[in-house]
Amino acid sequence: MTKSNLTPSNTSAASPAGDSAVTSPAWAAGDFVITTHGLTRYFGSRKVVDALELRVPRGCVYAFLGRNGSGKTTTLRMLLGLLDPTRGSATVLGHDSRHLPPAVVARVGYMAEAHAVYRWMRVRECGAFQARFYPRWNNRIFLAVLEHFGLDPKAKAGDLSRGERAGLSLALTLAPEPELLILDDPALGLDPAARRSLLESMIYVTRRSDRTILFSSHLLSDVERVADYIGVLDRSVLRVSSPVETFRARVRQFLLRYPGKLPPLPPMRGLLHARRSLGELRLTIANVDDETRQLIHGLGAQSVEEIPLSLEEALIGYLGERGEGHFFLEDTTTLDEAKGAA
């Protein structure tokens, strides 16, 4: 695996990395609820998860992104001890994921993709049933989430719509007040109203700063609203793991305008993508530093403009074909320190 670590650029005064000291949440301390070491899983001869080094800081909302089949669900299932890794290991709340003691399992809330519920039970009975497995069951939260999704406790679980089933499933997951919440694509198939309720519930969970949420998603607008961290799996490999704003600040685009012919491009560090069109050269670059800026300004353009990117554009720019496999964006204090010490 080719993987060159990119160091943060210290050129931009607007870089959130420097600013975040002001608001620095608990997770700056390097306290992780999940760490994986070379976590790898094969299904037959197919590698589904490739040497994952994942660190989820305590108290953050971590969005796990990646296309279908990139290995997200397999990773989550390994973290929960539902699936053994082929190689490597994972630690969840300080315990090896393969042997999580029941007391630790009770501190983890997991909502699987399909929102499976016991169809013959009434909504209220689902809660009463689940409550028996959890010493910390909070029925107030259970009822509040039901109400939030407009669910009738007397309704049959089997008669619920997809969005309502998600609401019930979420109520069952949140009521035990888990320290670590793992949601596998919770927004899948939800209508906008149910999606909003889901996001509100997630924000509600963060009222306690020691609660951590790890969720997978395809919806970048949701991610932008609720996540402080993103991790991106691309064909089984973790390509990004950093605070959302750090990621956004590090992927930049420049628009160079030329009256005539475009010049050839010199080799440029961090270049992800170059697009040429009539009189325009558009460069997408990771970790821009002074040197790169000088290079760009020395390309003889009539004008150079820095184009701000949306999260989606930054992600697509980063994962696009040119940069494939060559860059790894990571930003966790402890890791950098560890590397510095090594």
Next chain:
Amino acid sequence: MPLNLHISTGISVPIYRQIIDQICRAVAGGALVPEDQLPSVRELAQRLVVNPNTVARAYSELVREGVAESRQGRGVFITRRRQVYSKAERARRLEQALDGFVNEAVFLDFSADELRDALEKRLRTLRLRESRDHAARGS
């Protein structure tokens, strides 16, 4: 004072920046005045459906820029307006704003006179609005 903030996703402006910009605009337009209290981080996060850390970050930046101040145990309040940037920093920020403006205008083939006119016109409406707000607050 009702504070009407709107968050858009999928655009190039990060959410924390949108919060800062809208609060600054509310201050500039007089919708927020000195001594007005901003909603608590948690309250605003819930209302806007965004991560509380995002709101906290916007607030701390507003405090750093001198637009608001944090009072121990009481909350965050709008301050009396004062210039918090050094002369050099102000010049740098103006340069930065000019870059985009001038580049775009030249590319669109506007003449220097047309640019001056457009700028003058914009400044006049701004002055008009300021004096109107001032009168409204005085009454």
